[in-house]
Amino acid sequence: MTAHAFPVAHDWTEPGLFTVAPGVHRVPLPLPTDGLRAVNVYVVEDGDRLVLIDAGWALDVARRQLEAALTALDAGLPDVRQFLVTHLHRDHYTQALAIRRDLGTRVALGAHEQPSLAWMHAGRHPLATQQERLRAAGAGPLLDRLLAVLPPPAERSPLDGGYGYPDEWVADGTEFELTGRTLTAVHTPGHTRGHLVFVDTAAGLLFAGDHVLPHITPSIGFEPAPPELALREFLRSLALVRRLPDLRLLPAHGPVAGSAHARIDELLEHHRTRLDQCAAAVRPGAETAYQVAGLLTWTRRQRALDQLDTFNQMLAVIETAEHLDLLAVQGRLRSADLDGVRHYEPA
Numbered sequence: 001m002t003a004h005a006f007p008v009a010h011d012w013t014e015p016g017l018f019t020v021a022p023g024v025h026r027v028p029l030p031l032p033t034d035g036l037r038a039v040n041v042y043v044v045e046d047g048d049r050l051v052l053i054d055a056g057w058a059l060d061v062a063r064r065q066l067e068a069a070l071t072a073l074d075a076g077l078p079d080v081r082q083f084l085v086t087h088l089h090r091d092h093y094t095q096a097l098a099i100r101r102d103l104g105t106r107v108a109l110g111a112h113e114q115p116s117l118a119w120m121h122a123g124r125h126p127l128a129t130q131q132e133r134l135r136a137a138g139a140g141p142l143l144d145r146l147l148a149v150l151p152p153p154a155e156r157s158p159l160d161g162g163y164g165y166p167d168e169w170v171a172d173g174t175e176f177e178l179t180g181r182t183l184t185a186v187h188t189p190g191h192t193r194g195h196l197v198f199v200d201t202a203a204g205l206l207f208a209g210d211h212v213l214p215h216i217t218p219s220i221g222f223e224p225a226p227p228e229l230a231l232r233e234f235l236r237s238l239a240l241v242r243r244l245p246d247l248r249l250l251p252a253h254g255p256v257a258g259s260a261h262a263r264i265d266e267l268l269e270h271h272r273t274r275l276d277q278c279a280a281a282v283r284p285g286a287e288t289a290y291q292v293a294g295l296l297t298w299t300r301r302q303r304a305l306d307q308l309d310t311f312n313q314m315l316a317v318i319e320t321a322e323h324l325d326l327l328a329v330q331g332r333l334r335s336a337d338l339d340g341v342r343h344y345e346p347a
């Protein structure tokens with residue numbers, strides 16, 4: 001056994017190609033303006049071709065970094081047979097479409113992402129639903145600040161954003177046969193309604209996308225056409241993956257981790273605690289999701305709501321509304337809509 005007295009701290013966002021299992025390599029690509037900092041693309045060898053799980057954000061710097069990483073395998077983008085994309089967020093999907101435009105590479109995406117893509121293709125603002133939800137959460141002041149920093153809808157063509165349709169809509173349970181490997185798509189709604197994880201049971205690998213992340217809790221239902229009760233779907237999807245064999249966690253953001261089960265247990269515990277905190281916070285004067293979010297703390301640094309940037313305040317208020325709505329469905333709170341704003345009270 002080798003002991004390293006001074007282990008070198010490795011930053012998971014450092015560019016390169018990192019082999020994480022035989023024939024499987026992690027390639028972090030940059031997200032320059034995003035707090036997540038990077039997204040992992042997983043390069044899976046398939047005979048003399050490659051299959052990529054997620055693709056990164058369609059940025060020149062990300063494209064160059066992906067090409068540079070593939071040279072470590074004596075390969076290039078023309079060797080990529082297919083993209084399997086976990087969900088429609090721009091940091092996972094848009095570079096697949098940009099590369100398809102240039103090279104004709106096939107792109108697969110979860111079938112249940114279709115409503116959100118259709119929403120954008122209908123020319124509707126991708127954040128219109130979130131604005132509605134903020135209004136219902138009583139977050140008028142936050143909504144005003146958000147609208148001030150967002151470009152108006154007319155300047156946001158869905159196609160400019162790279163939101164074309166995939167070549168293949170992937171149904172739950174679809175098996176992708178690679179050379180010496182089967183990847184099974186498992187529908188895990190919650191982060192988005194069509195989110196997929198890809199499971200390689202024989203190799204003990206879970207390509208988790210944003211469903212299970214090692215350091216942060218994924219946002220819930222942040223998409224153009226979210227379902228009712230996205231949090232309930234997310235918790236069910238966590239339980240679903242918890243019933244699979246324990247697999248190594250290959251997340252889209254953060255380093256590879258040993259046990260998907262261990263992290264899922266932490267996430268389930270987090271949301272149990274969060275539901276209790278939300279239930280306990282509801283009282284006269286703290287009746288809306290916006291008011292309750294202001295009583296909670298956020299991120300691992302326990303920040304107050306108004307210490308977050310506007311975008312993350314929006315995610316925090318929406319997440320609070322998701323918890324309160326689930327509590328109402330569970331009978332732990334009562335809710336009533338007054339003038340377009342949802343009010344909660346103890347049951």
Ligand SMILES: [Zn+2]
Nearest residue numbers: 089091210252
């Ligand atoms: Zn992501």
